[in-house]
Amino acid sequence: MKKILIAAAVIATGAAGYWVSQDMGSNGEQNAILTYVPADTPVFSGQLTPFPIKAYINSVAQSYQNYPDDMFAELEESDDARAKFMLSLTQTYMESLESGDKFISTFGLPEQMRSYFYSLGLLPVVKLEVEKPDAIWAVLDKAEKESGFTHEKKSIKGQEYRAYTLTDPGEPEAISLLFSISKGILTVTLDSAFNQPETVATALGLAPVTNSLADSGILQDIMKTHGFNGDGIGYINHQELIKAITTTDGNQLARQLTALAELEGEDPFAIVRSNECHTELSAMAANWPRTVFGVSNVSISDTQSHMELATIVESKNQVMLDALSSMRxxxxxxxxxxxxxxxxxxxxxxVSQLVPALTSIWDDMLTPQYQCVVLQEVQEEMSGQSPAMLGMFTGMVNxxxxxxxxxxxxxxxxxxxxxxxxxxxxxxxxxxxxxxxxxxxxxxxxxxxxxxxxxxxxxxxxxxxxxxxxxxxxxxxxxxxxxxxxxxxxxxxxxxxxxxxxxxxxxxxxxxxxxxxxxxxxxxxxxxxxxxxxxxxxxxxxxxxxxxxxxxxxxxxxxxxxxxxxxxxxxxxxxx
Structure with a gap:
């Protein structure tokens, strides 16, 4: 079970990394997809206006046309049908990068497309526009034929989808990789034993959420605060992550982790699920609420691409910001x-400000009298050291x-x-x-x-x-x-x-x-x-x-x- 969860995490992380790197648009309009994204999602990344995927692939294709002969050696040597299935999909993807035309024809994509990545608690959701759904099904059919790994056809609320079981037969906590296409949108997500019944319906765009990202004002706040022009936007919500590990039902992710702990028979977050830890860690997260990212300038043609992006770890801790600024x-x-x-x-x-700045940060971290056991241990470890000792080495080069x-x-x-x-x-x-x-x-x-x-x-x-x-x-x-x-x-x-x-x-x-x-x-x-x-x-x-x-x-x-x-x-x- 844990191996499958790790594999699922790798897939999710890879998908997130890819779609985050391609973030290219938001014109500030309320997008229909956002009504299916909960406001408490821990992570979101969106291309909300069409991105010239064909031209972009043309501009970077040379960088991907060669790859090591042994790149897929481990997958090729595996007898596992799931590994062979992933191998086929990966090889198809790499081969399609030969040109923009080949890429969009292989996957049935429009020349310009929108894409999204977010999570419903623990479960990743990837959505992208497709123009020819049959091309996606052909890619999956080819992978099935080459691997012997087959899907189960399912439906929910009249919407059909493919489910590929990732866990071994007989395991009670089954995890499945889902593919669905509806109204020109491909959805790729996971289903698991710790899902709520309505989670799949929400992931497939069949059940809008009550408190959605579209109504939250979060994206508008990020653009206003950081001056992003809206060409691309995303974030990781630290406060929701802390809420998830310090409570049992504070948000969707917390409820899923609780359900997963019940299935596993142990809770890895039990040590921080106390009132003291929840209060103190939440206060820390309020000082470092989000990591946000956005695009400030984009120019793409068939022969070249130019992208300017920024990632900001937000902070409201003025002591630390002043200390870090003084080190510049x-x-x-x-x-x-x-x-x-x-x-x-x-x-x-x-260098003359290095020790004072680090000392200021050190003192700020040691000042609170924490009641949370984990934070107490961190403070005890830090108290035995001091950045002031650096003064012995920096004095000569002040x-x-x-x-x-x-x-x-x-x-x-x-x-x-x-x-x-x-x-x-x-x-x-x-x-x-x-x-x-x-x-x-x-x-x-x-x-x-x-x-x-x-x-x-x-x-x-x-x-x-x-x-x-x-x-x-x-x-x-x-x-x-x-x-x-x-x-x-x-x-x-x-x-x-x-x-x-x-x-x-x-x-x-x-x-x-x-x-x-x-x-x-x-x-x-x-x-x-x-x-x-x-x-x-x-x-x-x-x-x-x-x-x-x-x-x-x-x-x-x-x-x-x-x-x-x-x-x-x-x-x-x-x-x-």
Missing amino acids: GFIPEYIRNNNDSVFSMGLGID GVKGVAVSLIGYKFSDDQDNPALDSLDAIISLSTENPSMLFNMLKPFAPELADIQLADGGEAVDLSYLLPLPPEFAIKPMMAVKGDHLVIYTGKVGEEKANDLANEALSNNGLFSLAVDYGKMLTPVITFAEMSGEPLPEELLMMEDYNMQAKMGIDINPTGIIFDSIVDSKVTVTTK
């Missing part, structure tokens, strides 16, 4: 607004605001007889209030640097003698102080970035930023390997046609902790 450090311009590098990463931490690194570009020579690194542009910077003094303080720990003297605006120092690199590698690392920044760079462009830093004053402008250009990263390596005749790992060859850029960042604002990301994908025109 400096991230240079060549990291924040750079679209030309192969790879770049910046970590902004104001004044440091951040560190950043960027691999701007590199190229190998085209000499097939003697392939070598022809050029490298890169920069590493340490931003601090007095870089020269910090460098002098660190020299005793690196005797080879003892004779180097650095001053702001002074001559850059050649570090080649410290790096035992082959002479055919055209790398000449230079060290210098540029304003408030200690830099090491190589290459002409690296030098330009270093000189630009001289005009950048320190400011607390962020926590973390990371950017990767997969095409620029992999193309020179693959070309070099082909010239030298060296074999490449299969995983690397799979990414040969990747033309994708990704950027993500972490920051703090008055509403919570922000994780933002930008993903660009373009079709690569090959001459092979």
